[in-house]
Amino acid sequence: MKTYKIVVGVLISYAVVNIAQAETTYKTSGTLKTELQIMDWNGDKVTMGTLKGVVITSNSSDPALNGEGIQSCFLRVVRVKESSDVTAHCTLTDKDGDISYFSAERKQGDVSTGSGGRGKTTLFGGTGKYYGKTGSCEYTAKYLKDGWQTTDSSCVMN
Secondary structure, three states, X not given: OHHHHHHHHHXXXXXXXXXXXXXXXXXXXXXXXXXXXXXXXXXXXXXEEEEEEEEEEEOOOOHHHOEEEEEEXXXXXXXXXXXXXXXXXXXXXXXXXXXEEEEEEEOOOOOOOOOEEEEEEEEXXXXXXXXXXXXXXXXXXXXXXXXXXXXXXXXXXX
């Protein structure tokens, strides 16, 4: 009987640890508007501004993440010769009012119409369901006319 209790206890502990450490996968798709200021700097360009719009989370292994949210970012782009360094620090406020904090980095393309490229997002936690969560996304950005942008990403959150 004693051995049985120990084995059951070990199995329950193993299950709890695996559930607690389970990854959550999901996809996002967004349409956002940029407001940018561009400065010529030492023969190159520096761009700073904001990015704001609607993001839809779908196909989540945690259904509580699925739905619409508002994304807001501060954006910085440094274009030196033919390379770009695009960085954004963002929040996503979801349908429940919970906030996710993340940063996005991209070395492809810039923010001009017809440009864009692939990048990586790092998740830093947040409030509510995002509290204590970390993770990352691979994303693609496409810049459209009049400062509009679309993004699509695949994410993993721990």
